[in-house]
Each structure stands twice: as C-alpha cells, then as structure tokens.
Amino acid sequence: MHNANISELRAALASRKISSVELTRMFLDRIGAANGSLNAFITVDAGKSLSQAKAADARIARGEAGRLTGIPIAHKDIFCARDWLTTCGSRMLANFVSPYDAHVIGRFNDAGCVILGKTNMDEFAMGSSNETSYFGSVRNPWDLECVPGGSSGGSAAAVAARLAPAATGTDTGGSIRQPAALTGITGIKPTYGRVSRYGMIAFASSLDQGGIMTRSAEDAALLLAEMVGHDARDSTCVDMPAEDYTLRLREPWTKGGSGARPLEGLRIGLPREHFGEGLSGDVHAAVRAALVEMEKLGATLVDIDLKNSALSVPAYYVIAPAEASSNLSRFDGVRYGYRAPEYTDLSDMYCKTRAQGFGAEVKRRILIGAYVLSHGYYDAYYLQAQRIRRLVARDFETAFESCDLIAGPTSPTVAFKLGAKAADPVQMYLNDIYTIPANLAGLPGMSIPCGFGQGGLPVGLHLVGNYYKEGDMLSAAHHFQTATDWHLKAPVQ
Amino acid sequence: MPLTPDEVRRVAMLARIELSEPEIATAQAQLNSIFSLIETLQATDTKGVTPMSHAGDLVARLREDRVTEIDQRDRFQSVAPQVERGLYLVPRVIE
Numbered sequence: 001m002h003n004a005n006i007s008e009l010r011a012a013l014a015s016r017k018i019s020s021v022e023l024t025r026m027f028l029d030r031i032g033a034a035n036g037s038l039n040a041f042i043t044v045d046a047g048k049s050l051s052q053a054k055a056a057d058a059r060i061a062r063g064e065a066g067r068l069t070g071i072p073i074a075h076k077d078i079f080c081a082r083d084w085l086t087t088c089g090s091r092m093l094a095n096f097v098s099p100y101d102a103h104v105i106g107r108f109n110d111a112g113c114v115i116l117g118k119t120n121m122d123e124f125a126m127g128s129s130n131e132t133s134y135f136g137s138v139r140n141p142w143d144l145e146c147v148p149g150g151s152s153g154g155s156a157a158a159v160a161a162r163l164a165p166a167a168t169g170t171d172t173g174g175s176i177r178q179p180a181a182l183t184g185i186t187g188i189k190p191t192y193g194r195v196s197r198y199g200m201i202a203f204a205s206s207l208d209q210g211g212i213m214t215r216s217a218e219d220a221a222l223l224l225a226e227m228v229g230h231d232a233r234d235s236t237c238v239d240m241p242a243e244d245y246t247l248r249l250r251e252p253w254t255k256g257g258s259g260a261r262p263l264e265g266l267r268i269g270l271p272r273e274h275f276g277e278g279l280s281g282d283v284h285a286a287v288r289a290a291l292v293e294m295e296k297l298g299a300t301l302v303d304i305d306l307k308n309s310a311l312s313v314p315a316y317y318v319i320a321p322a323e324a325s326s327n328l329s330r331f332d333g334v335r336y337g338y339r340a341p342e343y344t345d346l347s348d349m350y351c352k353t354r355a356q357g358f359g360a361e362v363k364r365r366i367l368i369g370a371y372v373l374s375h376g377y378y379d380a381y382y383l384q385a386q387r388i389r390r391l392v393a394r395d396f397e398t399a400f401e402s403c404d405l406i407a408g409p410t411s412p413t414v415a416f417k418l419g420a421k422a423a424d425p426v427q428m429y430l431n432d433i434y435t436i437p438a439n440l441a442g443l444p445g446m447s448i449p450c451g452f453g454q455g456g457l458p459v460g461l462h463l464v465g466n467y468y469k470e471g472d473m474l475s476a477a478h479h480f481q482t483a484t485d486w487h488l489k490a491p492v493q
Numbered sequence: 494m495p496l497t498p499d500e501v502r503r504v505a506m507l508a509r510i511e512l513s514e515p516e517i518a519t520a521q522a523q524l525n526s527i528f529s530l531i532e533t534l535q536a537t538d539t540k541g542v543t544p545m546s547h548a549g550d551l552v553a554r555l556r557e558d559r560v561t562e563i564d565q566r567d568r569f570q571s572v573a574p575q576v577e578r579g580l581y582l583v584p585r586v587i588e
Binding site for chain 2: 429
C-alpha cells in the first residue's frame, strides 16, 4: 500500500478497503521505523494526525469526500501550520508553535488531507544539501552517506523512502527540483505567484514559490491543482482561477498525436549552456537517453541558447541574500522565536539573539545581503544583478519562440557525500546552476526521474515551461512516465 | 575588491549579528570567495537594461479599507519570549 499512487489510495479509501486512520497509521509506522536513520521529519505528532484522519473517515462515511479526503501528506517545516511546531530548520524558531495556517496548509486541510508531520529542511531554506538544518542533516534513502539535496531535503527523502505519498516543498533557487532529482522523485515549482506564499516563511520574496514533491507527474497534477489559485493575502499571488491539471494529463500534445507518439508536435529546447563544462558524464548520459525517449514519443529536439545562464548564480547570490537580509530582520527576539538568555541592552539583545539563533549559512547570507544593499554598493551589485536578471528572463523569452518546453539536467551531478561541499560555500552554490535561471525569470520548472548515475544514484531530468504552462510540463512528464518506469524505482529499505 | 575585517564588522553591525574575532576572520575569507563569484557580474554590459525587481510585472492591488483582522493578541503573544500585561518586554531603552 505504501507504493500505491494517490489515485489508488483514493480508490482504496472510497471503496472502504482502507480507512484514513489505517493509512495514516501505516505511514506513521514507516516514519517511526525509518526516521532514526533518515532524519527526514522534524516533527511527528501521531495524535494530531490521527484525529485529522478520523475526521476524514467521518467525512468519507457521510459521502462528502473530495478527491483528496483522507490522503496523508507531509509538509516542509517552512509552512506555518496552526498548533504545529514550525521551525524552518532553525534554532531561531525551535520553539515556535504557529498560531495560524499557511494558505497551502489551509487548502490541504480543507480538502481533508491529513498532516503526517513537518519535514526537515536547510535552515530558512538556505542550502542545497540539507546540511544547514539546526535539527541535523537529512540522509538520502538511496545511500545514507549521501545528501538528499536541499533545501526541501526532508520532503524529498520522505517521499523517496515511501514515508509519505507526497510532501510540500518550496523553491527559491532549485529547492524542490534539485532534491527531487537527487532522490529520484518528481517535484514541481509552479510559475512565480501561482501558489500563495501566505504563511510560507519568507526567504527571498521575489523568488520563493511553493510546490509539490511526489512520486509521479500524475500525483503532482492532482495535488498542485489543490494549491494554485488566487489568495488576496499574498499581494504577489496571481489573480487567476485554479486549474485542474489532471484533466488534460493524458491528452496527446496536439490533436494529431497518437497513442504511441503522444508528444508529436512538442518542441523541446535544449540549452547548449546546460550540456557543457561542469556536467558530469553519468548525468549527461541519463539525460540524453531520456531525450531520446522523448523523441520516440514524438517530440522534436531543438538547440537553444540561454547565454546568460552562467551569470544566474552570481546574480542570484546578490538578489536572494539582499531580500533575505531584509526578510530575516524580523527575527529580533521580541515578538516570537529565540531570545538570547543574557544581554546588556536592546542592541546587544538583537546582536546576541541573532548570533545564537541563526546558523552559519544564514548569517553568511544576511551579511552578503546587508553588504550589497549598503551605501555605495547598491548600484554596483544589487542593480547590476537585477539587470542581469532581466537578461536571463529575455533569454527564455527568445528561447520559447522556437520551443514549447526546455529540458536538461536538473543538477550537474548525482547526490554527493555528506560533508563533501559543506566547507566551500561557492562549490555548494554551483549545484543550482541549472535551476536558478527559472527562478530569476519566474518560470515554472520540474524535475522527473530519468535514470541512474554513479553509485546507482538517481538522475533528474529538468523541464522548464513558459509562464503558467504547468499543465504542459505535467502532461509531457506524464507521457514520459507512462512509457518509462524510472519513477517507480524505490530505494531498498 | 576584497573586504577588510573592518568592513565585515560594519556589515555585521548593520545586520545586528554579533561576531567574535575568529568568526570575523572566517566570514572575511568566505565572503571574499563569494564576492569573487559575484564580481563576474561586472564584466557584462547592461547599459539600457531595466532592472528586474520581480518576476512578472506586478501591479499593486488595492482593497477596500475595512477591518479584516480579528483581535488575537493573546494567541499571538503566547509565542513571544517575554510579555507582561499584553505588552512585549524589551530591555530599557530610555533612562
């Protein structure tokens, strides 16, 4: 049952083969057995989960079930959930019990989903390996010596190890897609503004976007449909009705497409810059093989240029820290969160609270941000980075004139060993070289499993769509997953 | 242009983060390595390019001016480090 997809779970719940309480208990047992070695969850609260499951069962019995009623899912600990500890992976919020629900949590609760627990993450979502969490590193279920990627590493590990059918994530520079790639699961970051950020603890507000991590595009379509749509509480949330991505999932790309060639008419752009130096051979080979499969399914491959791609990383490491330094100024030891036990005056209280409450990577990024925004450097760094951001977005605009989707590797390598890059921030930052451009432009992106590389570790295929074309990406991914079985491979427990 | 220890101290003060002397040295080295990556931005000619502050060109929405929040002071203050009679307590700032 833990390998069943969400449609199968729905059917089992509807036919009373299993109750939500039984299903929830099964996943809680799996978490209990595996979390000691994976450290994927920060908080598990069986009492709360089971009472939600009981309510879901009652709703099913009354015949009032929606299509997600009774389905347990895990949430990244960046989403505020009422009466749940919500830490954001930080000592700063280690005792923060949220007084309210994030929009995404509220949507899933209203749909009748069960919260299975809160997943581990890089502190304030700053990291690509889940090693910056105050609550310890998460381990990759494919190899416990390796990282699961980050920052949504706990959600990725939980879904990959079948501890949860799905988990929410957030993506500022690749934090859904990179861990999805490194753990062999499906992860989608929708267009910026498509999912409300209300109650999602802010890192870099012009880039942050919530999304979903699942075992298949089909499950992602079902869950993402529940998350999108307008919410007035997030001023950057797009005023556009929700879209049910499941409706056209199985449709061929164009009317002319047949059963064997459902992607006939689809033009896939391959950015030259994403297949060059820095891409490891094993990942390259798996991605190429996936592209051959896409061709077999009817797609046409075209070369494209994203010539400012390489500048995305430095531009990102100006923009994201600048926004973070501003967003994280709210953690001052006054209204919520950690406060240093000893201090001399107000300023000393701020300085000690923040020195003790934040970890090394968060402090580093706040310092970068404060520096690039400070007098005399604003034009040279911040404005220049924003101009580069425009160039990156224009590259995509041009590329989408000759293709419908863009594909490439999600990450330059398979999962690396714990500690391998922890001492060198710049090496760590370069992990996100293929994912960051989509965040800068605000485009939707996803990663789907497409094979295995060195050490038998999963490789992810990265897809980027045009604005609001989540449905296109999910449909192409679903056709790929109908023809292949990479997404069905699970790590040995 | 490498940051000096004094610049690191100044930035840490702006960010209200206390750093010990050894931490300043570590931060200096790491920030300089990050800034050598960031410096690569300077080589690109961006004359005439409008800075992009946000994905999509957002228009600020207005809403009707009415009360939408209910009073939840006790609930919100239950997670505060120190409160007294409904007020947040901080060290004395005015003698």
